[in-house]
Amino acid sequence: DSKVKWKMAATFPSSLPQLGTLGKRLEDQIAKVSGGNIEIRFYEPNALVPPLEVFDAVSMGAVDAAFSTPGFWGGKVPALQVFAALPFGPAAPEYMAWFYFGGGKEIFDEIYAKYGIKSVMCGMLAPEGSGWFKKEVLSVDDLNGMKLRFFGLGAKALGKFGVSAQLLAAPDVYPALDRGVIDGLEFVQPAIDLKMGFWQIAKYYYFPGWHQQSTFFDLMMNKAQWDKLSPTQQAQIESVCGDNVRYGIAEGEAIQLPALKELQEKGVTIKKWSDEDLKKLHVAVDEVIAEQVAADPDFARAYASFSAFRKDYATWKDIGYLK
Amino acid sequence: MSLFETALPLAMLGVLVLVLFSGFPVAFCLAGVGLVFALVGGMLDMFVPAQLFLIVSRIWGSIADNLVLVAIPMFIFMGIMLERSGVARHLLEILSVLMRRVPGGLALSVVLMGTIMAATTGIVGASVVMLALLALPVMMERGYDKGITAGVISASGTLGILIPPSIMLVIMGDLLAIPVGDLFTGAVIPGFLLSGLYLVYIVVMALLKPERMPRLEKKPMADGQSLLGLVIRGFLPPTALVVLVLGSIIGGFATPTEAAGVGAFGATMLAMVNRTFSFRLLKDVVQGTALTNAMIFGIFCGATLFSYVFRELGGDDAIVHLIELLDLHDWTLLLLLMAIIFLLGFFFDWLEITLIILPVFRPIVMALDFGDAVPKDKILLWFAIAVAVNLQTSYLTPPFGPALFYLRQAGQGYLTLGEIYKGIIPFTLLQLMGLLLCLIFPTLVIWLPSYVGY
């Protein structure tokens, strides 16, 4: 097979646990597995492409590949959000079961193919935290009038509780939280949030991350480049990515508790939403999803496939697993 | 890497310097040289046309779709509005009267203004243009030496990138996985140290060569004007504006970026209070803002193209390769890294330099050992701030110091670029002195973050 030398644009820096390190791991592993025949070089965000521009760049063939999450493309291809993380969505085993065996992958491939992209799931994150708050939030009704930095489907759902979602420039987030322009924000998960230093200002960290249980990361590749690979090379990439999903889940589950302990030592209070609050949020999320389903046929199709699978799976989950 | 592969990107730098001296606009020289080398790369099979799409991605994704840079036009608007409406003139007149017994009083006030502005924005283009608009005409009128004037304005205007909040520190935090709060507090003492060095230098120069910073001989007051009247007229309005801008940030009403808008709005209100506001004035300010703003963003567009092609042709690899080849340890490696960042600063902006240096050297620097000088867990923080000080300097180094260009354009008719180049040299040396102090005394960086308790 002819040697492959690709450039891969990342959407998170290599220094960030999981978000970046999983991409870096892909670079290392593919070189080893292929005996050096495939080189996929990791480029930091902005080094070649600004993070939110990688979809177009891969689609146009300006870079060969990008390490990202389908959740970034809600503004371009709303349906792809179904393949990143769903509010009140599944844990990793259920999500993978649907994706690999429940019809998810076929829809996923079909959607990306429209844009000249071949994508392979290539990482998975543990559940996220549901936000950092400066003041204790007693119930979701307390959120009314709060200014939060929040993103995506979750932001839309919180809007129904009177939350004002803020965009804010990256360097402004820290001073804005410090001075009270915003009352809180959502980022990722304990191990990553620890590095970002939000604990320096906000002392209440809420769980569970109802808006994002498990999150898929994917390797987007320019379809023309992918088609040029030999079957062996394609299998090598798919295998390494499959292994990256396994690695992401295992690592993600393992690194949270040490991080949580460190956060608690730094004076952070860990809080949990009550069941009642979660129910209210769930209702809001269902409304948001219904709006998305009505607005976009691809979203509707992908979500229908997932919902159908979930309904059947519930029976198995109920009898198969200990409570 | 072959010698040729190393030489090609380096040739880009050489050609750029030559082309820049033709006098064709800097923004388009950067773009043009980038495209010429993309073509060369294409002929050598190092570049395919589809990659040119990324020029559009980069102009869009990091310059247009960017909520931080929104502050630039608003700060320029504020500066021009204050200048055209006479508010700035009143302020500087009263400052020079009040400080007429202090050697170099006017220059000192500019440094203080720059330091205050640094707390509101991290955007060099905005603060240099604003300081130039406010202070340049008055300093020239008062007979200040051109070199000193140029140096004071551009150096004070770049403090914003170091003194928090700063976009540069946030990006560095991401690339190095250091909490932003640590970087923000770590940069405070070095930032004020630099500001202090400028102040000391000005006082010393004013004492040694008084003719370069002449003191005000007589009070510039017309008959019947009282000092109190002048203070109220000249001092109060701008002070109110500073309180408004800083207050909106501290009070939690506005983000630092939004504070630029609050300032621009406030400056317009001041012009109205001053009774100098008219539609004609507004139109003047709007057109002036648009032109200066387009000049700054023109450079951003050209520079992003140039550094992209440099990277695609393996420029980063050549630099990293060079450093790794030397196989140095600890202090020598650190000094070499600093020297390389300093040299890169002649050609690239901070974002491109951090992208070359930080990801690659993060693991290497973390493994270094500086004994008792720096605790192991603080090395990365200390390194990051030293890099930040170094990068601030890159705004000031000729020939390609963006701060110098902004000053040149905002101060049309007062200063030539040659005069600016000459004037900036002592300040570049002060910057290097500040950097050396941070390296020799790591406490300057790591004490405050530990004290604050992170």
Next chain:
Amino acid sequence: MTFLLVTSNVLKASARRVGEVAAWCVVALILTVMLDVITRRFIVLGSTKLQDLEWHLHATLFLLCLGYAYVEGEHVRIDVLHSRFGAKAAAAIELIGAALFLVPFCIVVLYYGWGFVAHSFRLDEGSPSLTGLPHRWIIKSALVIGFTTLLLSALGAITGALATLLGARPPGRHHDAHQEVGL
């Protein structure tokens, strides 16, 4: 030669007009920021939309004024040597620079920018934050319009420089070029 001069002036004038109008975006920008800052405390107006609007105005402002700034001689030059050149030498540099550097730059951005905008139009792309502004292709068109005016100003500079080289009265130094054209 009169033809060259007239063409040059028309091209430059069109770039200038676009810039003069777009310049007012800064006022809209300041008002948008004030609106967001003031209302944020009291009502939920949708800050994400306002903050999207802020950078939309910023993008329009700088992109549509690139050509305007070139016509007005506002793009900074390293004029250490330039100021010693004669009018014809300066015109030759302008001609070569514009033809070799600036025109290709505009063409590259326009060619790929067209695909960029068309892609966004086909997707009817919206804000990735979902709560932001829809129809991204509208704001993305500013890229194409902006670089078109920059191209017009470059062609204006080329025809102007040609005229100078052919012996027309040399226009003044760049910073007072607009007084010469007298628009």
